[in-house]
Amino acid sequence: MDLSELVRFVVEGDADNAESFTLEALAQGIPAEDIVNTGLIPGMDIVGEKFTSREYFMPEMLVSARAMKRAMEHLRPLLVQSDGKTGPTAVCGTVTGDLHDIGISLVGMMLEGAGFEVIYLGPDNTADQFLDAMEKENAQVLCISALLTTTIKNMKGVVERAKERKIxxxxxIYVGGAPVTEKFAKDIESDGYRPDAGQGVKMIKEDLSLSGQINFIKTNHSAVQ
Ligand code: B12
Structure with missing residues (x-):
């Protein structure tokens, strides 16, 4: 099957065809990861380019996002399939002011697939919302995402707030999203950055096995307001 057709369906915001193409691709044995990486994500990249060149506006971006999400519903069960072992817990979401939740939901799915317990907070979370969830769930890993040059600064706020709360x-804390760079991730003193969900999950798994998954939150630490 030619996945460039799926690219076109996403670009055109054709959710019905994106969905039926995805089902057909799965039936033909094309791996879910390939459908995401070769069909859906390149489609969204073209949508972004069209937005930059003012060929597309918000409504077009939104219908394309819906088409991608419709296809993702069928890929989710495959991406989250794991060996059933209960691994570390990860909290995932986008930072304050950022509604771009497609990428971070993919990160969450792939973490689940790698055996993590995932608490998915969705878009637009304050630092305290993230950190409250980390404490409530005794989580070891925080994955935060931002797609806007105006919202990546809120990632620093999350790291700083964790310091203030002495946790x-x-x-x-891992960061990602299109405007994030390796340098930015270092500057804000996060634990790491990767440009895509697959590489991100690999980094997190390696990191945790190096640090032995010990010494993480175990008590209900009260927040310093
Ligand atoms: C779809 C979309 C929207 C949708 C979002 C719907 C949704 N529910 O997510 C809607 C229509 C709501 C939207 C709104 C806006 N958008 Co918009 N949007 C996009 C678009 C086309 C695709 C984003 C996407 O889903 N990509 C696919 C996913 C899978 O990729 P991803 O998020 O990058 O995630 C991958 C990696 O980055 C990584 N990753 C992500 N997070 C993390 C976290 C960790 C820890 C790790 C390890 C990895 C990782 O893994 C993912 C998978 O491999 C992009 C263009 C683009 N190419 O990115 C513009 C884009 C991001 N949007 C843009 C803009 C300007 C806006 C608006 C400000 C427009 C407006 N005038 O109002 C608003 C802002 C709304 C807000 N407050 O957030 C600009 C941002 C420019 C900038 N430099 O800041 C872009 C780049 C378009 C452009 N070319 O100008 N948008």
Whole structure:
């Protein structure tokens, strides 16, 4: 099957065809990861380019996002299939002001697939919302995402707030999203960055096995307001 057709369906915001193509591709044995990486994501990249060149506006971006999400519903069960072992817990979401939740939901799915317990907070979370969830769930890993140059600064706020609440050393904080760079991730003192969900999950797994998954949040630490 030619996945460039799926690219076109996403670009055109044709959710019905994106969905039926995805089902057909799965039936033909094309791996879910390939459908995401070769069909859906390149489609969204073209949508972004069209937005930049003012050929597309918000409504077009939105219908394309819906088409991608419709296809993702069928890929989710495959991406989250794991060996059933209960692994570490990860909290995932986008930072304050950022509604772009497709990428971070993919990160969450792939973490689940790697055996993590995932608490998915969705879009637009304050630092305290993230950190409250980390404490409530005794989570070890925090994955935060931002797609806007105006919202990536809120990632620094999450790291700083974890320090203020004196829980920074009890968790790993990973960052991602199109405007994020390796340098930015270092500057804000996060634990790491990767440009895509697959590489991100690999990094997190390697990191946790190196640090032995010990010493993370274990008590209900009260927040310093
Ligand atoms: C779809 C979309 C929207 C949808 C979002 C729907 C949704 N529910 O997500 C809607 C229509 C709501 C939207 C709104 C806006 N958008 Co918009 N949007 C996009 C678009 C086309 C695709 C984003 C996407 O889903 N990509 C596919 C996913 C899978 O990729 P991803 O998020 O990058 O995630 C991957 C990696 O980055 C990584 N990753 C992501 N997070 C993390 C976290 C960790 C820890 C790790 C390890 C990895 C990781 O893994 C993912 C998978 O491999 C992009 C263009 C683009 N190419 O990115 C513009 C884009 C991001 N949007 C843009 C803009 C300007 C806006 C608006 C401000 C427009 C407006 N005038 O109002 C608003 C802002 C709304 C808000 N407050 O957030 C600009 C941002 C420019 C900038 N430099 O800041 C872009 C780049 C378009 C452009 N070319 O100008 N948008």
């Amino acid at each position: 920074r050393n009890q968790m790993k």
